[in-house]
Amino acid sequence: MNNLYAAILFGVGTLSLAATSASAAEIFDAPVATRQADEQGLQVAIFAGGCFWGVEAVFSHTRGVTSAVSGYHGGTAANAIYSRVSRGFTRHAEAVRIAYDPSVVRYDQLLQILFSVVADPTLVNRQGPDRGSHYRAAIVPMNAEQRAVAQSYIRQVGRSGEWSDPIAVRIESHRRFYEAERYHQDFALRNPDNGYIRRWDAPKVAALRARFPGLYRARYRTG
Template sequence: MALVCDIPGLNLAVPRGAFPDPARDIDPASISGPQNAVLAAGCFWCAEAVFRELDGVLDVVNGYSGDSAATADYKTVCAGQTNHAEVVSIDYDPARISYGQLLKVFFSVAHDPTQKDRQGNDIGRQYRSAVFYADAAQKEVAESYIAQLSAAGVYSEPIVTDVVPLEAFHRGEQYHQNYAALHPEQPYIAAVAIPKVVKVRKQFADRLKKEPS
């Protein structure tokens, strides 16, 4: 069973508005083998591109969560006719990157968690900010980190990220997978996804894969 622990020796005295490391995280000694995180950060093309950069991330799959399998298709979700969010399912090695560190990238680079049911010009509930937790440990770490970021004044507006149980992940259509890497010339990717990749490479240089994704 995954256990949550306080991070010993963590320096919480970061400048106001800066992103701290999570004060509480899942103890890697309490889990073994690859783990999974499901996160909604607006357009899944952009989130996927960001998380693929990180050392310890084994795979990222774009898909949908929040509603039934019958409605888990791009056309229906984009029409706003479901409660699905576009999500990324992240398989990761907890010996190399923790759940809390994935959340740090999620909140600092992957999206703006203060935007309700939108990300920039992408408007609709399918683009909401959400953490879909698989167990009590993930829920505790996510809620603790949101409270920590709020107390630190990282954002001037309230964080509106939903923290909700993961009922099911529905894999997206194949043409959505690894989309940013396969279509770097696509205008949306060039304007929105690539700047986020540049940002994660700059801010998390010590956590990148040795070979870029």
């Protein structure tokens, strides 16, 4: 596990940039090499990074994100229900579809949050305590511009030398996104004392606040 990721996940209370390596800070803070076009109006992004409760919670606390919806991406409509997806055989990933204002938060900044707060980018088909292909980390570009930025950022992080293992985050072609059951939506907001949320997801939100204070907002964005 990367030292920066470990510090974020397990040492949120003492996390500081001074405690991380300079190269790690530079990689996560540097703009991607690909120039991003000026986006107009709200944009949509889809990310997978383990259990969607935590992914949704982190991006719901991100400035510029106007909605975050948990759901399933990569499989068919017939199998887009939790009881089937959770078995790991439907080709879906637990994912979150967000709408964001690019004048407040850029797509590459969302990728930085995905890599450094939400998910360990070296893990294959698992995150935290969860195992299975439905917990894979993935980026789903919605257009050619997002794909170019994602490819550039993955190359940039892969060349950083911060990980002994290769970057495993996948770029997947966009397919239909299926919203998850109602009880999964805003789960962290509605269940702050849930044991899983306290152990695995609340630290990620705290890491967002510590790592990206300019992009953190205390109020949870629902929708």
